[in-house]
Amino acid sequence: MKNWSLAAAAALSMVLAACNNAPEASDAPTEGVTDAMIAAADGNEWLTYGRDYGEQRFSPLTQISGDNVGQLGLAWFADLDTARGQEATPLMHDGVLYITTAWSKVMAFDAKTGTVKWTYDPEVPRSTLAVACCDAVNRGVALYGDKVYVATLDGDLVALNQSDGSVAWRKQVVPDKDNYTITGAPRVAHGKVFIGSGGAEYKARGFLAAYDWKTGEEAWRFHTVPGNPADGFENDAMKTAADTWKGNWWELGGGGTVWDSITYDPVNNQVLVGTGNAEPWNPGANGRLGSGEAAEGNLYTSSIVAVDADTGAYKWHFQETPEDRWDYDSNAQITLADLTIGGEQKHVVLHAPKNGYFYMFDAATGKFIDAKAWTDMNWSTGIDPATGRPAINPEARYEQTGKPWVNVPGAGGSHSWQAMSFSPATGLVYIPANFAGFPFVAKKDFKPSDIGFQTAIDSAATAMPADENVRAGAMAGTTGALVAWDPVAQKEAWRVPYKGPWNGGTLATAGGLVFQGTATEEFNAYSAADGKKLWSFPTQSGVIAAPMTYAIDGEQYVAVLAGWGGVWDIAPGILSSVSGPPRNISRLLVFKIGGTAKLPDAPKFPKRVLDPPPVTGTEAQIAHGADVYGRYCSVCHGDAAVAGALNPDLRYSATLNSPDAVKAIVIDGALHDNGMVSFKAALSADDAEAVRQYVIKRSNEDKALEKKGGGSS
Incomplete structure (x- = not known):
């Protein structure tokens, strides 16, 4: 017992010393750009x-x-x-x-x-x-x-x-550079710089972090989803959130990333953030929602969360999409305004997230004031005027119905x-x-991988078909x-x-x-x-x-x-x-x-000509290639192998003529320095060849459409 006491005392002294040696926060600037x-x-x-x-x-x-x-x-x-x-x-x-x-x-x-x-x-x-x-x-x-x-x-x-x-x-800022990126603009207040990250399609755990403006020392970090319960919870907010998750959600990070909206509220000295989707999108893949409708599904994803600007302590939250399986991030800009509501002046939060509702909350407490649908939608049939909770269309729970579902608004959001x-x-x-x-089909037998999206959506099953009537309808x-x-x-x-x-x-x-x-x-x-x-x-x-x-x-x-x-x-x-x-x-x-x-x-638009080799792959090989392409390639090279302006459109690629060239790029990482990394952590040479055969098929289909006058892109 004596030895234990000595060890405990020594450990305590080390903790106190560490605290005493912690750098003091810098005073907020009084020159240059100031809070005032x-x-x-x-x-x-x-x-x-x-x-x-x-x-x-x-x-x-x-x-x-x-x-x-x-x-x-x-x-x-x-x-x-x-x-x-x-x-x-x-x-x-x-x-x-x-x-x-x-x-x-x-x-x-x-x-x-x-x-x-x-x-x-x-x-x-x-x-x-x-x-x-x-x-x-x-x-x-x-x-x-x-x-x-x-x-x-x-x-x-x-x-x-x-x-x-x-x-x-x-x-x-990020825990690792394999699953996290940052695209948002930092915000500043009270001597701190606030920033979050992206990555909720990979294996990221959302957070908002605050850094000392002068020294760059981290002041605090608030996580937006709970971690592994076996490791303990950082605070009561994480413990509360853990009760709304099922399965081993932490193995994929959980999502809820703060990739854009960060608003400082000087009236209440708080930072308001919008959080992203839960990961994976398809909650059936890892049972993150459990069975039945959740009162609050997977906190604090697809929510507005308020934390104390000085300490990062949780203040309040409102979850706008409780069962988010449609990529309905709440990362759209959060606006503060002083408005007269019902004859009373109120300091309010205005928000139009992806899900198609326009929300108003009390800024100090997060109390729901009102919400209305401002765009067409089919995922929800209405909203509770007292609680703000959306009524979810049972057909929109695609992982439960097992049927394809075209969600409105789509994953791009009514407002992003x-x-x-x-x-x-x-x-x-x-x-x-x-x-x-946006079409959703739950991926059967989904297994996480070390690279690529982890959404558990079957992108091959929802790819745009080479049908001019379907395409025309989708465009319209x-x-x-x-x-x-x-x-x-x-x-x-x-x-x-x-x-x-x-x-x-x-x-x-x-x-x-x-x-x-x-x-x-x-x-x-x-x-x-x-x-x-x-x-x-x-x-x-x-x-x-x-x-x-x-x-x-x-x-x-x-x-x-x-x-x-x-x-x-x-x-x-x-x-x-x-x-x-x-x-x-x-x-x-x-x-x-x-x-x-x-x-x-x-400059004039360059004219491109589809000139693919003939289709030689088997039906099974091409189907497998479509599956692999949908999961690992479509996010950069486009749905159904039709790319936009930035990344290469593989239908036009000369590498379609060479299995070795495709393998050198996809497996060996020949274009690593251009951003096309090796996918050998998840794919084999046979997988790469199957993708080549799928893209050859798609290129030939669109060439045939061009001859009919239906266009290819």
Whole structure:
């Protein structure tokens, strides 16, 4: 007993020493970009992702208005060296415009002239693309004190000096670089930098982490799903969450990643985050939901969660999709507003996640106020007006019915990461809307692998068939819109229909305008009151990023990144071209009244010819190839082997003529440095040959359609 006591005392002293030696938190900055400056949200500068802490994306600038927006012209532009999706919102401080590009690169420009001041390349390994769900994108930097912060695709948080872009510190955020990536923009407040990660299609456990702004030391980390109960729980919130999970959920991480929405609420000193889907999508694959309908299924996935900004302690949550089996992340932007509800002024949360409902909550407590369906849906038949709980259509539980199910909204969501904006002047929220379904079939006998998606969905069974009538119907049913929504009345005020989905984020201004880029290669200005189109500029590339605005020397500018990409270009196959042939010409575009700069002529679309070898594979081999392709290849090379603009379309590949060439790429990793890693951890040479035979078959099918005039892509 005496020896035990001595050992315990020694251990305790070591713990106390460790605590005493822990670095003290740095004081919040008093110079450069400060909390007070962000809170004041001077319209001349754009200091944080959503301009203000409330993420409203509303500018009080009025120089550009409905009366003169027709005189808006290009002030300057900058070509980017990354031909991937561009999703960042630029920030502007002290006359310098900061952007990120694909591959997490950072550029600083003179905001008035466009002169490059400095650039930073974190040198992300291109092989990281193999574990990135949705392209090598990045949504922007954070500014705080004298630092610029960027989170890299391979999972690091980097602090740069604003003056010259030199590295102040770099810290690894993610637990491992085999399952986690980061594409979101950091947020800052109270001396801390907040960041989460992606990876809920792999083997990731969601979290939000806070880092000291000056030193990069981790201050706290809040996990969004519980870990292995055998290891104990970090806090009571994780213990509570564990009661809503079944099976060995931790073996696949659980998901619930905080890959985009992070909002600091200064009124309640809390950080609000949206969480992603549970993993795998198909809950029948590992029994994560158990049997029957769950009261709260798999906390805290597909939820809004509030934590204390100083300590990371749990405050409240609301699960928007309790039985998420449809990839209904709640990562869409979380907006704060002060609204009059029922004659009473309230500080509220406004949210339009993927699932098609528009929600309003009390910001302090998370108490449900209201929710209404703002798009068509079939997964839910209504919502409980008291609790906000959705009634789930039994047919949508595809893993229970065993039948194919086309879910509306689809996995792309009625509203995804593309930012909405809220105008206090009109009281309206301006939402980039997607109208599309997504097919689900539960994968039988699913087994996890060491590489690739772990969703337990049978992508081969749902691949788009080579049927011109089916394709035409799918294309016709896939559209988009700009929707103006009244959050108090919970009704639509107006909408602008678009040819296709996956259009850019929005910006609302006190000049009575709403700006938005589109998948049809336009940057438009609309009347915030009624949606009338007032101005348009041809961008030569699809726009998915959100615009921002700033003023220098009394002159207002509007800036937006152009560059088509992201998940809609990669995964949907033929549907990626619903807005027209996709192309990526990545640029930063900056406008002002009377701007006279001109873009170079846009290149013509190259003509491609399908010239596949004849089909020689057996039916069984091709069927197996379709299964392998659907699970491991389709996320990058497109549904049914029809790719978008970014990744190679394998139907046109010369390697189809050579089994050895395909093996060298798929198994031996010959193109590893280009992002195409070896899949030998999950596939054999026979699997690679089966995929080749499947793609040959698909190429021949589409060549036959072309001859009939039905098109191939």
